[in-house]
Amino acid sequence: MNDIQTIFQAANPVLNQTPYPMMILNAEGIVVAWNRQAEKTFGYASEEIIGNFTPFIEKEKENFYKGLWQKIIHSVDSIQLDSMALHTKKGESMNVPIIFKSFTIENSRFVYCQFLLISAEQREIVSFNEFSSIREGLESSFMMLSIDQEGLITYANDLFLKYSNWTPKRIIGKSFWQMFPQAADGSSIADVIWKDLQNGKQWKGEVEKITKDGQSYWVDLIAIPIYTSAKVLSSFLTLENDITEKKRLQNRLEKIAYIDQETGLMNRYRLEQIVNKMISNNQHFTFVYFSIDKFYSLKELYDNQAEKIIFQEFTQRMKMYFQDSSMARVNINEFVVLTPLGEWFIQGFLTYLKQHPIYVNNTILPLSISGGITKYPDDQISFTHLMKASHATIQKVQAEGGGSIVSLTKADHKALHTKSIIEKRLLVALDKKDLKVLYQPQLDLKTGKITTVEALVRWDDEEIGTVAPDVLIPIAEETGLINDIGSFMLENACQQAAEWYKKGIDIKVSINSSVREFRDKNMVKQIRKILEETGCPAKLLRIEITEKFALEAEAEASIIKQMKQLQNDGISFVLDDFGTGYASFRYMQLLPLSQIKIDQTFVSSIQYQPKSQKLVQGIIQFVKSLNMRVLAEGVETQEQQDLLAEYDCDAIQGFHVSHPIEASEVEKLL
Incomplete structure (x- = not known):
C-alpha cells in the first residue's frame, strides 16, 4: 500500500460520517475513496468501486463527460452540475446534482465528488466543507506538524504536543531540526528528510525524536510536501505514529540475539554486521583475533565456577586495555577486537595480562593466548576472509606453542590469496x-x-x-x-x-x-x-x-x-x-x-x-x-x-x- 492510499484509508472513518454520498477520483477518473452513504445510495460496495472507473455513467454520454472532466481537473474553483444522469447497481436511473472540487496531494491531482441528494437549502450551503473533517480525522489518528518553507513549525496538533511535552506557544516557530536528537545521527536523518521534501518527494521511515525535556521516543513518520492549486510548493506536513514500545522490544530482542550473555560482548552475528558496515563506509581498522590456549586443559584443572571467572576476568581486561574498541566473543574461547590501534600496542596486551593476572581459588591462572592481527583493507577485504585469515594465523601460532600475537607474513598473504583464487x-x-x-x-x-x-x-x-x-x-x-x-x-x-x-x-x-x-x-x-x-x-x-x-x-x-x-x-x-x-x-x-x-x-x-x-x-x-x-x-x-x-x-x-x-x-x- 502506498502512502496516498494510507492517507485515504486513515480518512475513511471521517468520510463515512459525511451525511452525503461522495467519492474521490484520481486524475485518470479512477475511484480512490467511496463512502458508506454512496454505498447505500447506488448499491455498489466499496470493494466493487475503489480502483475502477465509475460504472454508473451512461455510455452514450461518456464523450460529453470527458470534456467536462478536463475542465474539472484543472479548475481552481468548485464546479456544480445541477443534474447528472446516473444508474444504480439495480439499473435504476436517477438525476443527481453533483459538486466537483479538485485538489492536490503530493503533486497529484484528485477530484472530490459530492452527490447532492439533500434539500435545496442545504445544497446552497454545501460545497467543500467536508474536507475539513478529513483533516480532523487525520489529527485524531496521527501526531501532526505543519512546517513552512524555512523549516519552522507553524502548527502542532494535540497528539504531537502530548507525546513531545511541548506547549502550543513554545513550539510555534521552532526549527524542524530541534525535534530530533542533536547528535550526528539525529541531524543527519533530519537533513535527509528535509532534502527529500525540498525536492518535492515524500519521505517515510522510522526515526528517533526527542521531547522538550530531551527524552527519546520513536515514531513511524510520513513527511509530505504540500502544493498550492498552482502546483507551487507551499509547506510540509508530517504524520507520525508512536512506536517507542515496539523499538524497545526490538532492542531487547536484539540484545538477546546479538549479545553474548556470559560476557556482555557482541556475538559473531553482530560482529559480522558491524564489520560489513565499516567496510561499506570504507573505514580502515585492525581485526584482532584472540584464542585462549589449552582452554579445555585449564577447565579440567579447576571447578565449574572457574570457567565463568576466566571469561568474565579476561573480558574485563580486554575492555580495560582496548578502550573505545569494539569487541566480540565468536567462540567459546575465542574473541575479536576491532580497533584502529597500532600493532605494537596490540602486542602489548600480552604484557598487560602478565601484569594483571587472573586469580582462581587464590591461585594465579596460567593463562596463555594466541592472537592474529589482520588489517582492512591492507590484508583482507571481507568479513569472511578476515575470519579465514585469522584462523590460519591462530593455527600457525598455536602449532608453534602459542603465547604470541602476530600479523600475516608475506607467505601467509600469498597462501591466502592463492586459496581465494x-x-x-x-x-x-x-x-x-x-x-x-x-x-x-x-x-x-x-x-x-x-x-x-x-x-x-x-x-x-x-x-x-x-x-x-x-x-x-x-x-x-x-x-x-x-x-x-x-x-x-x-x-x-x-x-x-x-x-x-x-x-x-x-x-x-x-x-x-x-x-x-x-x-x-x-x-x-x-x-x-x-x-x-x-x-x-x-x-x-x-x-x-x-x-x-x-x-x-x-x-x-x-x-x-x-x-x-x-x-x-x-x-x-x-x-x-x-x-x-x-x-x-x-x-x-x-x-x-x-x-x-x-x-x-x-x-x-x-x-x-x-x-x-x-x-x-x-x-x-x-x-x-x-x-x-x-x-x-x-x-x-x-x-x-x-x-x-x-x-x-x-x-x-x-x-x-x-x-x-x-x-x-x-x-x-x-
Whole structure:
C-alpha cells in the first residue's frame, strides 16, 4: 500500500460520517475513496468501486463527460452540475446534482465528488466543507506538524504536543531540526528528510525524536510536501505514529540475539554486521583475533565456577586495555577486537595480562593466548576472509606453542590469496562442469583381473593450472562445495559404470564421500535418483568413507540409517585409509562396511621393515575375521604385490597396477 492510499484509508472513518454520498477520483477518473452513504445510495460496495472507473455513467454520454472532466481537473474553483444522469447497481436511473472540487496531494491531482441528494437549502450551503473533517480525522489518528518553507513549525496538533511535552506557544516557530536528537545521527536523518521534501518527494521511515525535556521516543513518520492549486510548493506536513514500545522490544530482542550473555560482548552475528558496515563506509581498522590456549586443559584443572571467572576476568581486561574498541566473543574461547590501534600496542596486551593476572581459588591462572592481527583493507577485504585469515594465523601460532600475537607474513598473504583464487575458480569450474574424472584400477589378487576402479576428481583450470586433489578437497570442504563435487563425481561415476555394463563389462566404480554429504537427509533419495537416471545397477557402486567419517557417523543415527538403506539397495561401503585415523573399532560394528583399504604408509615399507609386515598381516587377519575384504593401496612394486598376496590380501591399487587413467584406457586393461 502506498502512502496516498494510507492517507485515504486513515480518512475513511471521517468520510463515512459525511451525511452525503461522495467519492474521490484520481486524475485518470479512477475511484480512490467511496463512502458508506454512496454505498447505500447506488448499491455498489466499496470493494466493487475503489480502483475502477465509475460504472454508473451512461455510455452514450461518456464523450460529453470527458470534456467536462478536463475542465474539472484543472479548475481552481468548485464546479456544480445541477443534474447528472446516473444508474444504480439495480439499473435504476436517477438525476443527481453533483459538486466537483479538485485538489492536490503530493503533486497529484484528485477530484472530490459530492452527490447532492439533500434539500435545496442545504445544497446552497454545501460545497467543500467536508474536507475539513478529513483533516480532523487525520489529527485524531496521527501526531501532526505543519512546517513552512524555512523549516519552522507553524502548527502542532494535540497528539504531537502530548507525546513531545511541548506547549502550543513554545513550539510555534521552532526549527524542524530541534525535534530530533542533536547528535550526528539525529541531524543527519533530519537533513535527509528535509532534502527529500525540498525536492518535492515524500519521505517515510522510522526515526528517533526527542521531547522538550530531551527524552527519546520513536515514531513511524510520513513527511509530505504540500502544493498550492498552482502546483507551487507551499509547506510540509508530517504524520507520525508512536512506536517507542515496539523499538524497545526490538532492542531487547536484539540484545538477546546479538549479545553474548556470559560476557556482555557482541556475538559473531553482530560482529559480522558491524564489520560489513565499516567496510561499506570504507573505514580502515585492525581485526584482532584472540584464542585462549589449552582452554579445555585449564577447565579440567579447576571447578565449574572457574570457567565463568576466566571469561568474565579476561573480558574485563580486554575492555580495560582496548578502550573505545569494539569487541566480540565468536567462540567459546575465542574473541575479536576491532580497533584502529597500532600493532605494537596490540602486542602489548600480552604484557598487560602478565601484569594483571587472573586469580582462581587464590591461585594465579596460567593463562596463555594466541592472537592474529589482520588489517582492512591492507590484508583482507571481507568479513569472511578476515575470519579465514585469522584462523590460519591462530593455527600457525598455536602449532608453534602459542603465547604470541602476530600479523600475516608475506607467505601467509600469498597462501591466502592463492586459496581465494582457487575458491572463486572452483565455483566457475562447477558451474561449467570443467572438472574431470579419472579412474584408477584395482587388481583382484585371486583372479588377476581388474574388477573395480576408483573414480578420482582432477581439475586443470585455464587460469591457475592444475590443482592437486590434496589442495582441492580441503578447500571444497571448508567452503561447502564438497557437496557439489560429490554430486558431480557420483553422476559421472554412475554414468560410466552404466556404459560399461551395457557393453557387457561388469566393473564396479568406487567414489569418495564426506560426512557433510551424508548429513543431508536427502542423500539416499539423491543417489537413488542418479542411479535411476543413468541406468546404473546399485551393485556397481561403491562408496568410500574415511575413519573420521566413520567416527562421526557412529554418533549420528541418521547417517547410519541412510548407509544401511543404501546397503539394502546393493551399494557397498569401503573404509578408506585404514589405520591412519582414529583408534576406534566400534564403528566397524555399527556401520555397514564390506571392505577396508590399508593405507599406503603401511604398504610402502613392508619390503624392508618386519614391523610393517607384521602390522599388515595383523590388519588383514583382523579384517578377514569380520568377513570383510581387504584392499591395499599405494602398491608400487612387484615385491609388494607378492607379499600382499602371500598375506591373503584380496586386492591392490597403486602405480604398479596403473596410474589414474581415462575410462577408455581402462577398457584396454581388461
